[in-house]
Amino acid sequence: MSEVTAEGGHGAIPTGPEVPVQPRARAVQRDWPLYEVFVRGKRGLNHVHVGSLHAPDDEMAIDAARDLYTRRNEGVSIWVVRAVDITASSPDEKDPLFAPSGDKVYRHPTFYEIPDGVPHI
Amino acid sequence: MSAPTLDRSATGSPDEATLQEQFDATIAADRRIEPRDWMPEGYRKTLVRQVAQHAHSEIIGMQPEGDWLLAAPSLRRKAVLLAKVQDEAGHGLYLYSAAETLGADRADLTDKLIEGRQKYSSIFNYPTPAYADVGVIGWLVDGAAICNQVPLCRSSYGPYARAMIRVCKEESFHQRQGYELLMTMMRGTDEQRAMVQDAVDRWWWPSLMMFGPPDDESPNTAQSMAWGIKRHTNDELRQRFVDMTVPQAQALGVTLPDPDLAWDADSGHWRFGAIDWEEFRRVLAGDGPKNAERIARRRAARDDNAWVVEAATAYARKHERGAA
Numbered sequence: 248m249s250e251v252t253a254e255g256g257h258g259a260i261p262t263g264p265e266v267p268v269q270p271r272a273r274a275v276q277r278d279w280p281l282y283e284v285f286v287r288g289k290r291g292l293n294h295v296h297v298g299s300l301h302a303p304d305d306e307m308a309i310d311a312a313r314d315l316y317t318r319r320n321e322g323v324s325i326w327v328v329r330a331v332d333i334t335a336s337s338p339d340e341k342d343p344l345f346a347p348s349g350d351k352v353y354r355h356p357t358f359y360e361i362p363d364g365v366p367h368i
Numbered sequence: 369m370s371a372p373t374l375d376r377s378a379t380g381s382p383d384e385a386t387l388q389e390q391f392d393a394t395i396a397a398d399r400r401i402e403p404r405d406w407m408p409e410g411y412r413k414t415l416v417r418q419v420a421q422h423a424h425s426e427i428i429g430m431q432p433e434g435d436w437l438l439a440a441p442s443l444r445r446k447a448v449l450l451a452k453v454q455d456e457a458g459h460g461l462y463l464y465s466a467a468e469t470l471g472a473d474r475a476d477l478t479d480k481l482i483e484g485r486q487k488y489s490s491i492f493n494y495p496t497p498a499y500a501d502v503g504v505i506g507w508l509v510d511g512a513a514i515c516n517q518v519p520l521c522r523s524s525y526g527p528y529a530r531a532m533i534r535v536c537k538e539e540s541f542h543q544r545q546g547y548e549l550l551m552t553m554m555r556g557t558d559e560q561r562a563m564v565q566d567a568v569d570r571w572w573w574p575s576l577m578m579f580g581p582p583d584d585e586s587p588n589t590a591q592s593m594a595w596g597i598k599r600h601t602n603d604e605l606r607q608r609f610v611d612m613t614v615p616q617a618q619a620l621g622v623t624l625p626d627p628d629l630a631w632d633a634d635s636g637h638w639r640f641g642a643i644d645w646e647e648f649r650r651v652l653a654g655d656g657p658k659n660a661e662r663i664a665r666r667r668a669a670r671d672d673n674a675w676v677v678e679a680a681t682a683y684a685r686k687h688e689r690g691a692a
Contacts, residue, residue: 267485268416270473278475279681281468298465298531301474303677304684315461318454319538335404 281330282308284315286322294326302327395596400526403469411595414588415525416472417486418597423463424481424488428662430456432496433505441499448545449502455538462531469527482667490648491578493656500553500560500567506546508568508575508613514539515609516579524596547616554621561621568617569625576640577648579606607637614638 279301285294297316302308308327316322336344352358361368387406394401401407430453437453440446464474480486491509496502517539520532553560580602583589592598600608610629617624628641650656 264413266417266421266487267480268413268420268472270471270476271479277677278473279677279684298462298527299468300461300465303680304687307680307684315458318451318458 279303282312282327283330283333284308284312285326285328286312286316287324288321289323294324297321299330395524395594398524398596400529401524402526410591411597412470414592414595414597415528416467416470419463419467419470419528420472420477420480421486421488423460423467423477424486425492426456426460426463427481428488428492428666430460431662431665432492432494432658433502435496436499436502439499440502445549452506452542452545455542459531459535459538462534463528466525466527466531470525478666478670482663482670484654484663487652488662489578490651490656491574492662493651493658494570494574495657498563498567500550500563501571503546503549503553503564504567504571506542506544507550507616508546508571509578510539510542510546511613511616512575512578512609514543515605515612519599519605522596522599547620550620550622564620565622568622572625573643573647574651576606576610576643577645579603579609581645581648610638610640 280303281299282302283299284297286297287294300308300311300315302311305327309325312325312327317325336342348354388408391401391405391407391411394405401411433449433456434453437446437449440449464472464477467477468474477486481488496505514536517532517536521529521536523529523532550564553564580586583601583603586602589598589601593601614624614629626641628639630639632639651659654660
């Protein structure tokens with residue numbers, strides 16, 4: 248029998264190479280656009296990315312996000328934004344974008360030596 | 369998400385050996401792989417299969433219990449069951465969302481499920497003829513799912529691990545409502561107690577099968593564990609589940625239908641009898657009591673509601689931002 252793994256949450260399922268993974272264009276075009284969802288957990292906190300969903304427009308994306316991501320009072324405010332409207336930095340961990348801050352250790356308080364006897368600093 | 373990237377690197381992209389090295393280093397350091405990281409094709413495909421089929425299981429998993437929504441005996445039980453079934457829909461959507469970060473597509477995955485090209489857990493091909501089945505599914509089936517899912521909160525793929533954290537928080541309610549339902553019935557009439565025992569008899573072995581074939585028949589487990597996708601073997605998780613469940617069965621006052629079930633003081637584990645893997649293979653291959661019905665219902669949900677998708681799309685186009 249084909250490879251079966253239990254790591255499908257609710258039970259063992261085939262995960263061998265016979266299971267197709269490539270999407271077909273026909274199905275993709277039929278679906279609503281993808282939105283990324285950000286939730287403010289409570290007053291005083293930033294909005295945090297929690298996942299995504301498909302919705303036909305902004306208003307229904309908010310309603311769907313409420314039902315999907317805040318069923319147990321997880322939020323007091325929701326942002327939704329179409330995934331295609333997000334611009335991101337390169338995912339590479341060695342991205343030169345972040346290089347300028349890499350060698351500036353003097354921006355951290357621990358860079359400076361202060362004698363033990365000096366109070367409140 | 370597949371956001372466009374600002375490419376400021378002057379040197380062009382690193383070669384595959386370097387990328388593989390960075391990937392291996394991330395896994396070795398037990399850090400998470402994130403959606404737009406380079407990853408080996410085998411890792412991506414394994415994850416798409418696993419996450420998609422996990423999602424399918426949640427979505428199909430609404431059906432066996434959904435049948436009891438109108439028949440549950442009180443408003444309280446109806447409200448609880450409705451919340452639970454709604455959670456299963458939510459879990460399915462968290463997981464489709466995670467699968468989409470790997471380049472999969474929700475509508476396409478649904479098509480593959482309906483066409484039988486991707487599977488869902490065989491546990492949902494068993495019928496739910498009695499209300500006690502709702503309780504036993506919560507206790508045993510969701511209990512087994514928790515055993516599987518808790519280690520997945522540390523899965524090496526970030527979006528999958530984060531989806532699992534949300535899911536696990538909610539599964540705890542599922543298991544407890546099931547157990548409480550059974551306790552209530554066990555305090556009831558002889559007929560109710562018999563109903564609980566009958567449901568336990570029917571669900572115990574399929575629940576043990578949820579963990580998959582024994583380790584010596586799972587040749588790819590090693591690769592999945594090396595990638596940090598899988599954290600424990602099938603047999604380890606099954607043993608953990610049995611050890612957790614036996615005392616719960618005793619507290620409930622039901623008998624688990626296994627004459628070989630016995631405490632082994634040396635190992636500190638409950639030993640259990642042989643599992644009928646023939647039945648498992650039969651149900652997985654499509655010959656379970658409910659396979660055809662489950663898929664037919666999912667197909668009807670997609671096809672009968674297609675007009676809603678189209679109407680909402682048409683409305684959105686008409687009111688598009690910036691449109692006159």
